[in-house]
Amino acid sequence: MASPVSSRRVATLVSALVGVLSFVVLRTPGIGYGECENQPVPGTMEILTDYPPTCGLTELKPKEVDDVRVFAYNQKGGWCWSNSGVVYSVKRNEVTLIDVLTDPKQTEKLLQQVDKALPGAKLKTLVLTHCDVDHIGGFQLVQNMVEEVYAAKGCEDAMKAFYQSRMGVKVKLLHHAWRILDNPLTRRAFGGGDTVPRWLAKIAMAPLFDPFAWDKVSSWREISQGKFVTSELQGQRLTINEHVTLITVNVSSHSDHDLVAEVGGVRFVGDILFNGITPLIWSGTIHDALRVADDFGKNWDGFIVPGHGAIQHSFQKPFETSAGYWRNLLKVYEDKGQSEFTVSVLQLLPSVYRKWEDPERTLINLWVHELYENNPGAKVNKLGLIAKYMSHRPL
Numbered sequence: 001m002a003s004p005v006s007s008r009r010v011a012t013l014v015s016a017l018v019g020v021l022s023f024v025v026l027r028t029p030g031i032g033y034g035e036c037e038n039q040p041v042p043g044t045m046e047i048l049t050d051y052p053p054t055c056g057l058t059e060l061k062p063k064e065v066d067d068v069r070v071f072a073y074n075q076k077g078g079w080c081w082s083n084s085g086v087v088y089s090v091k092r093n094e095v096t097l098i099d100v101l102t103d104p105k106q107t108e109k110l111l112q113q114v115d116k117a118l119p120g121a122k123l124k125t126l127v128l129t130h131c132d133v134d135h136i137g138g139f140q141l142v143q144n145m146v147e148e149v150y151a152a153k154g155c156e157d158a159m160k161a162f163y164q165s166r167m168g169v170k171v172k173l174l175h176h177a178w179r180i181l182d183n184p185l186t187r188r189a190f191g192g193g194d195t196v197p198r199w200l201a202k203i204a205m206a207p208l209f210d211p212f213a214w215d216k217v218s219s220w221r222e223i224s225q226g227k228f229v230t231s232e233l234q235g236q237r238l239t240i241n242e243h244v245t246l247i248t249v250n251v252s253s254h255s256d257h258d259l260v261a262e263v264g265g266v267r268f269v270g271d272i273l274f275n276g277i278t279p280l281i282w283s284g285t286i287h288d289a290l291r292v293a294d295d296f297g298k299n300w301d302g303f304i305v306p307g308h309g310a311i312q313h314s315f316q317k318p319f320e321t322s323a324g325y326w327r328n329l330l331k332v333y334e335d336k337g338q339s340e341f342t343v344s345v346l347q348l349l350p351s352v353y354r355k356w357e358d359p360e361r362t363l364i365n366l367w368v369h370e371l372y373e374n375n376p377g378a379k380v381n382k383l384g385l386i387a388k389y390m391s392h393r394p395l
């Protein structure tokens with residue numbers, strides 16, 4: 001039987017622990033605290049003097065267009081800090097929106113800026129460059145406003161999977177768990193060092209996601225009442241609303257349903273291009289990514305709005321730069337053969353690519369490439385790979 005003294009000690013210890021945990025939980029911000037303005041601009045981003053990276057709407061001045069105004073909504077890049085596009089038909093007083101943002105909070109800011117720049121304009125159409133969470137999370141705000149939603153085939157399934165995944169609940173749990181664990185004392189207990197052990201890496205993903213208000217994203221029950229993708233494109237070019245041409249990317253690389261929206265002298269290319277940030281493939285091999293970069297680097301003269309990072313122009317040859325990365329990465333993979341890739345492999349890349357923001361994402365590209373090389377029909381476990389990457393990158 002426990003002595004009264006030791007019972008009292010245990011009770012004191014438990015209440016102290018509860019006190020510390022409550023303090024940690026209460027003093028840390030909840031999820032959804034992220035502000036674009038607080039994001040750093042990667043030093044390796046290619047910047048056009050007239051179109052520096054900003055947080056908000058910038059009107060582009062392409063030469064070719066008449067009766068239409070084109071804007072990019074920029075967010076400095078990085079995990080989930082994606083870009084959108086706004087095309088305004090002067091004659092029709094209608095807006096075509098290209099992608100929404102990661103959560104309702106960021107998307108609300110986007111819509112407010114559209115309202116301010118184009119008062120009274122009707123939001124008629126939504127185009128989705130692909131259906132990763134950072135391009136669809138604010139969908140609920142426009143779902144019942146737009147008449148049409150265009151995307152490439154495969155997007156609707158990805159959207160449904162996201163809404164059925166209850167991401168808000170998961171991110172909230174991860175957020176609080178990581179806030180409690182992330183301190184020097186526990187870090188030492190978990191083995192020290194600059195990285196987290198593999199078993200803890202899933203929780204350590206929290207800082208990537210918790211700046212966004214996933215908990216404000218509508219439930220599947222709510223969202224399933226309204227429309228989703230109304231027109232799915234497959235292997236085609238289609239001009240909508242007189243001005244906007246949609247071009248499906250017929251090779252899976254970043255996703256298996258990427259789409260480019262072109263209007264006048266501007267191309268919104270989604271995540272087949274990143275600016276100054278290590279790009280990612282989730283749905284294809286390095287060969288596929290190289291093919292996409294080579295294809296879209298040709299026969300185009302004008303602005304290019306990447307999925308993440310500052311606005312570019314074809315004279316900067318962004319797709320050629322991207323192709324250079326994929327070509328060098330393929331060489332790294334072929335030289336290394338089948339092996340357990342770790343950060344040391346990054347040293348084999350030319351320094352220009354190692355300096356890009358988030359260089360450890362290159363490991364994800366090698367893992368995905370290896371997976372599809374060995375099993376072309378495989379299904380990528382994105383969160384599993386992000387957790388694995390977290391155990392390789394500095395905290």
Ligand SMILES: [Zn+2]
Nearest residue numbers: 082134271307
């Ligand atoms: Zn993205």
